[in-house]
Amino acid sequence: MTKFFRSLLFKGVVVHLLLFVFYFLVNFQNNFSDLWNFLFYYFSSLAILIFILIQPSQSIRKISEQVDGFITGDFSMLERPKGHNEFTVLYAKILQLGKNVSNSQNRLESQRNQLDSILTYMVDGVIATDRHGKIVLANKSALHYLNMREEDDIYNQNIVQVLDIEDKYSFYDLLEKEPEIVLDTTSATNEAISLRTNFILFRSETGFISGIIAILHDSTEQEKSEREQQLFVSNVSHELRTPLTSVKAYLEALEDGAIDDREIATSFIGVSLNETDRMIRMISDLLTLSRVDQDRLVLNKEIINISAFLNFQLDRWDKIIENDTAKSLKTPFRIVRSLPENPLWLEIDTDKMTRVIDNIIGNSIKYSPDGGDISVTLKVQDNHVILTISDQGLGIPKEDLPKIFKRFYRVDKARNSNTGGAGLGLSFVYDIINLHGGTVSASSDGEGLGTTFSVSLPYNSNSEDEENDDDWDLEDFDEQVEKK
Numbered sequence: 001m002t003k004f005f006r007s008l009l010f011k012g013v014v015v016h017l018l019l020f021v022f023y024f025l026v027n028f029q030n031n032f033s034d035l036w037n038f039l040f041y042y043f044s045s046l047a048i049l050i051f052i053l054i055q056p057s058q059s060i061r062k063i064s065e066q067v068d069g070f071i072t073g074d075f076s077m078l079e080r081p082k083g084h085n086e087f088t089v090l091y092a093k094i095l096q097l098g099k100n101v102s103n104s105q106n107r108l109e110s111q112r113n114q115l116d117s118i119l120t121y122m123v124d125g126v127i128a129t130d131r132h133g134k135i136v137l138a139n140k141s142a143l144h145y146l147n148m149r150e151e152d153d154i155y156n157q158n159i160v161q162v163l164d165i166e167d168k169y170s171f172y173d174l175l176e177k178e179p180e181i182v183l184d185t186t187s188a189t190n191e192a193i194s195l196r197t198n199f200i201l202f203r204s205e206t207g208f209i210s211g212i213i214a215i216l217h218d219s220t221e222q223e224k225s226e227r228e229q230q231l232f233v234s235n236v237s238h239e240l241r242t243p244l245t246s247v248k249a250y251l252e253a254l255e256d257g258a259i260d261d262r263e264i265a266t267s268f269i270g271v272s273l274n275e276t277d278r279m280i281r282m283i284s285d286l287l288t289l290s291r292v293d294q295d296r297l298v299l300n301k302e303i304i305n306i307s308a309f310l311n312f313q314l315d316r317w318d319k320i321i322e323n324d325t326a327k328s329l330k331t332p333f334r335i336v337r338s339l340p341e342n343p344l345w346l347e348i349d350t351d352k353m354t355r356v357i358d359n360i361i362g363n364s365i366k367y368s369p370d371g372g373d374i375s376v377t378l379k380v381q382d383n384h385v386i387l388t389i390s391d392q393g394l395g396i397p398k399e400d401l402p403k404i405f406k407r408f409y410r411v412d413k414a415r416n417s418n419t420g421g422a423g424l425g426l427s428f429v430y431d432i433i434n435l436h437g438g439t440v441s442a443s444s445d446g447e448g449l450g451t452t453f454s455v456s457l458p459y460n461s462n463s464e465d466e467e468n469d470d471d472w473d474l475e476d477f478d479e480q481v482e483k484k
Helices: 008-026 027-031 035-071 085-120 140-145 169-176 221-254 261-295 304-321 350-366 398-403 413-417 424-436 474-483
Strands: 125-129 135-140 182-186 192-203 209-218 302-305 335-338 345-348 373-382 386-389 440-443 453-456
Touching: 035 085, 035 182, 125 140, 140 209, 169 209, 192 221, 261 424, 302 304, 304 335, 304 345, 304 350, 304 373, 350 373, 350 386, 350 424, 350 453, 424 440
Parallel strands: 335 373
Antiparallel strands: 125 135, 125 209, 182 192, 192 209, 302 345, 373 386, 386 453, 440 453
């Protein structure tokens, strides 16, 4: 009803009435004497006026309703008013304006969705503030790195408080210096991480500073890799320098006259050859590990009977222990085997798997100063072949067990220096077994209680049906291995 009283039609009727009232009063006597003619002219002119004003009034109403829809976000187009007057032209322009606003809004919404998707799936954390330092935006990575949740109300907090750097920087320091800082914090998964944080100013079109953006990059792995590279160079340098120094000393002694004493010269040459062999083995292991890192190591796999293969390797070690002419084994060892009589066919690289077994059994002998039994067991469990090698040696402390497969890691450097270990053997074992699609682990009840290594390799029992040579002769297998 209020709209009607404010409408153009109502105002036209009121103006028409006022004009006729004025005309009636000015010509009161004439109009009063001819009242019926006066009323006839009044209502006739009123009808004509209403007919003329009703169409513009409807056009204005539709324009008003259309604008109200645009204000509320409804960009659906109403029925266009009839006619070709100024109001229809105005309505057409308003419709075009609505289409432009709708297209702009859709583009902005699309860009916003793209930005939200980018921020959501970014690995780096992103935090944006207003010009007072209050956080107005933070993606999921930032919340994860800072061990926060959306419900923690990170918004409207000051960035220096959230990053816990208020003792070193104020918000205005970040604006002026735009420093690069490293934050040591704990992520949402309770992992200690290192965040390399950069700050970038962003400005409005007028050039005024609108706030600051902080980029949080998880540099934990990068710094770990750099530390490992530095440690690698240091360890390689040390491991090569020690035997080279020893060889140089013996050669100098030979040069100074020790070569004339046949017994001493033979001893010095033997030590030099042992040190040279040690360096060759270490360099060979380093080259192999380098190929593993570069995905260049190719396995020459073949399907063999793993039971016959292990029997051959253990027989070889029995002969090494029995024919210890150099008396390097000061205490007796015995290899106790528990292998299935039925053939178990596996696809492996026999050369590299031989080195795996040699590394594990060699460690069992080196770190068992009192000798004892070395138990080798092979069994099938849950589509895997499980090989376990146990000794009765020094054992490994529990805190060192997760680290023994790392390169150059040694449980006790003193005892390793006596046995010549460089800390690469078990790393080689881990990488080779991993390339075969298996796993390797170690367990020990503590120092002096021995160590057990478990190697698990995928096993498909159906492969036995595909092999025609079910009965391999061990002697034939030995001949094939010796040829290699």
